[in-house]
Amino acid sequence: MSGPSVGAAVSIGIAAASLELDDVAVLAHRVEQAGFTALWVNDTPDADALAVLASAAAATARLKLAVGAIPVDRRPAPAILADIAQLDLPTDRLTIGIGAGRMRRGALQAVSTAAAQLRAALPSRVVVGALGPRMRRLGAMDADGVLLSWLTPEIAAAQARSAHDQRAGAHAALYVRAAVDDDARGRLVDEAAKYSRVPAYAANFGALGITAQDTVIRPERAADRLAAYRATVDELVLRAVPADDGLDAHLAFVNEVRDLV
Structure with missing residues (x-):
């Protein structure tokens, strides 16, 4: 990346189903070459994020590999x-993000138990995908940190400070949906609208007094928005919203972000 490193480490995020495994290997190699910290893969019901990370691992030597977040109701x-x-x-090199998924009763205990089991068995970092304050506290105290998402810079900074206050050394990572190409603008709007319809996210947006559109990085003033987010957390994960789902569009996203950071 150009210039000195300032603020949060910067990583790239993709959806597990967005690319073929061979293309993931090419992308991961480029992400490592470009100097980013990690490649994060969203775990989704229609694709295995850990299998995607295996392709990335085979093509890289130093790049951190992360999954966010595996729902423990579906995958204990x-x-x-x-x-x-x-x-x-x-x-x-692995960071394992876990969350409650669709679980309502017993979610805190289930996530706490899963975090303890993973940390006891592996040297990997374990973070908890968390919206509410009790799950965020659990991530800070019972795991290695929290994975935040869909937040403005101001709210992200406050939640990261809270995690650090609860336990020194707690890792605060933040997912931010980002489009840096004008041709991707419509897809970014659609992505935000989709999450606005998910009840848990809709309730969280309402409680925080924000909208999904308030929490994204758009092509205009992308560099300023990146700088604002980098001042908030320990690791900024730029969840790629490229112009299309092809490899070339993802590579273009990585190259454009590299020039902005």
Whole structure:
């Protein structure tokens, strides 16, 4: 990246189903070459994020590999551990994000138990995808940190400070949906609208007094927005919203962001 490193580490995020595995390997190699900290992969019901990370691992030597966030109601800790072993993922480079998924009753206990099991078995960092204050506290106290998302810079800074106050050394990572190409603007609007319809996110937006559109990085003034977010957390994950789902568009996103950071 150009210039000195200031503020949060910067990582790239993609959806698990967005690219073929061979293309993920090419992208991961480029992300490593460009000097980013990690490649994060969203875990989704229609694609295995850990398998995607295995392709990235095979094409890289230093790049951190992260998944955010595996719902423990769908994939409990023993299953996660078995898959990591079967895929031979490099656990020294791995960050495992977990969350409650669709669980309502017993969610805090289930996530706490999963975090303890993963941390006992692996040297990997374990972070908790968290919206509310109790889950964020759990991430800071019972895991290695929190994975935040869909926040303005001001709210992200406050939530990161809270995590650090609860436990020195707690890692605060923030997912921010970003489009840096004018042709991707419509897809960014659609992405925000989709999350606005998810009940848990809609309730959180209402409680915070913000909208999903308030929390994204648009092509205009992208550099200023990046700088604002980098001042808030320990790791800024730019969830790529490229012009299309092809490899070339993802590579273009990485190159454009590299020039902005």
